[in-house]
Amino acid sequence: MPARVTTIAFEGAEVRRVEAEVVLTKGHVAFQVVGLGDKAVAESKERVRGAFAGIGLGIPNQRIVANLSPADLPKEGTHYDLPIMLALMVVMGLIPQDALDGYVCVGEMKLDGQIAAIAGALPAAIAANGWGLGLICPHDNGPEAMWGGNDDVLAPKSVIALINHFKGVAVLERPVRGELASPAHPVDLREVKGQEVPKRALEVAAAGGHNLLFVGPPGSGKSMLAQRLPGILPPMNSQELLETSQVWSMAGLIAKGELTRERPFRAPHHSASMAALTGGGMRAKPGEVSLAHNGVLFLDELPEFSPQALDALRQPLETNEVVVARANHHVKYPARVQLVAAMNP
Numbered sequence: 029m030p031a032r033v034t035t036i037a038f039e040g041a042e043v044r045r046v047e048a049e050v051v052l053t054k055g056h057v058a059f060q061v062v063g064l065g066d067k068a069v070a071e072s073k074e075r076v077r078g079a080f081a082g083i084g085l086g087i088p089n090q091r092i093v094a095n096l097s098p099a100d101l102p103k104e105g106t107h108y109d110l111p112i113m114l115a116l117m118v119v120m121g122l123i124p125q126d127a128l129d130g131y132v133c134v135g136e137m138k139l140d141g142q143i144a145a146i147a148g149a150l151p152a153a154i155a156a157n158g159w160g161l162g163l164i165c166p167h168d169n170g171p172e173a174m175w176g177g178n179d180d181v182l183a184p185k186s187v188i189a190l191i192n193h194f195k196g197v198a199v200l201e202r203p204v205r206g207e208l209a210s211p212a213h214p215v216d217l218r219e220v221k222g223q224e225v226p227k228r229a230l231e232v233a234a235a236g237g238h239n240l241l242f243v244g245p246p247g248s249g250k251s252m253l254a255q256r257l258p259g260i261l262p263p264m265n266s267q268e269l270l271e272t273s274q275v276w277s278m279a280g281l282i283a284k285g286e287l288t289r290e291r292p293f294r295a296p297h298h299s300a301s302m303a304a305l306t307g308g309g310m311r312a313k314p315g316e317v318s319l320a321h322n323g324v325l326f327l328d329e330l331p332e333f334s335p336q337a338l339d340a341l342r343q344p345l346e347t348n349e350v351v352v353a354r355a356n357h358h359v360k361y362p363a364r365v366q367l368v369a370a371m372n373p
């Protein structure tokens with residue numbers, strides 16, 4: 029019987045359920061991870077091997093096969109270390125299988141047996157809650173995971189702490205949910221003198237969620253006006269807060285589990301590449317247009333952006349989502365933004 033630990037894979041902004049299965053089989057001594065993983069997943073076995081050595085345990089001198097199922101779903105990231113390690117511990121008889129049955133498990137292993145933080149803890153927690161499961165995640169991700177709606181979160185600092193918890197030796201404390209930071213606006217619209225018409229335009233755009241283009245000579249206050257838009261936008265509602273925070277979590281931008289209702293304001297430099305704007309590249313992380321989801325994307329000096337980058341924004345502005353093409357599939361990220369641009373005539 030293989031040991032099974034539930035974990036997740038990200039397909040763009042969507043979370044898919046994945047089972048990490050581990051068996052010991054006959055054959056020459058080896059440790060293999062299969063299931064369409066990227067380089068980080070392939071390296072997982074070395075981190076797991078190192079972590080076992082780090083806590084003073086050897087792994088069985090047999091052929092070990094770890095399968096990430098469904099095997100046709102591409103898997104990226106380092107969060108498979110902990111589920112693979114725990115499944116191997118079940119096979120070795122160190123942890124009972126039923127202790128892990130009610131949990132989704134994510135975490136990156138360090139070579140001393142500590143568990144390192146991962147990106148995407150919030151969507152993982154929300155998905156686990158949807159499946160009626162608790163979450164085992166790294167200690168540093170605990171405050172963020174508590175936003176997922178299920179209080180059954182185990183956030184150990186190390187695998188030893190987790191084993192002690194299951195044995196009842198030292199029960200883990202429940203993490204404290206991160207704070208809801210109140211909006212901090214370093215700049216204020218009242219600092220703009222005169223300019224009644226552009227100010228009115230800014231207010232109308234803020235109220236209606238319209239896109240806006242400022243055209244004017246250098247020094248006329250275009251950048252200044254645009255930067256003061258977040259200060260007059262209404263706060264995000266709870267639904268929007270979770271949507272936007274999930275994208276930020278995937279990009280690893282949530283510190284200490286602190287969320288905010290303040291709408292995002294992203295102002296990428298005009299030298300930004302197409303991948304930086306719309307997402308994609310090596311690990312298909314969300315781009316600026318998705319990080320600005322439910323908020324403002326500000327393109328200062330609009331004509332300086334490459335035509336290719338601007339063309340790539342056309343589709344997300346029309347459909348409110350970004351489709352990033354990967355080698356043999358597509359992934360989607362949400363991108364409902366208000367576009368504000370500025371240029372000289």
Ligand SMILES: Nc1ncnc2c1ncn2[C@@H]1O[C@H](COP(=O)(O)OP(=O)(O)OP(=O)(O)O)[C@@H](O)[C@H]1O
Pocket residue numbers: 219220221222223244245246247248249250251252253370371372
């Ligand atoms: N209406 C205004 N009230 C107060 N300060 C202003 C006003 N207009 C311009 N300024 C001052 O001028 C500076 C330059 O404005 P800003 O950078 O917004 O101009 P711009 O239109 O973006 O110019 P550029 O085309 O060169 O980017 C501001 O930082 C601000 O100090």
Ligand SMILES: [Mg+2]
Pocket residue numbers: 250251252328329370
């Ligand atoms: Mg400017």
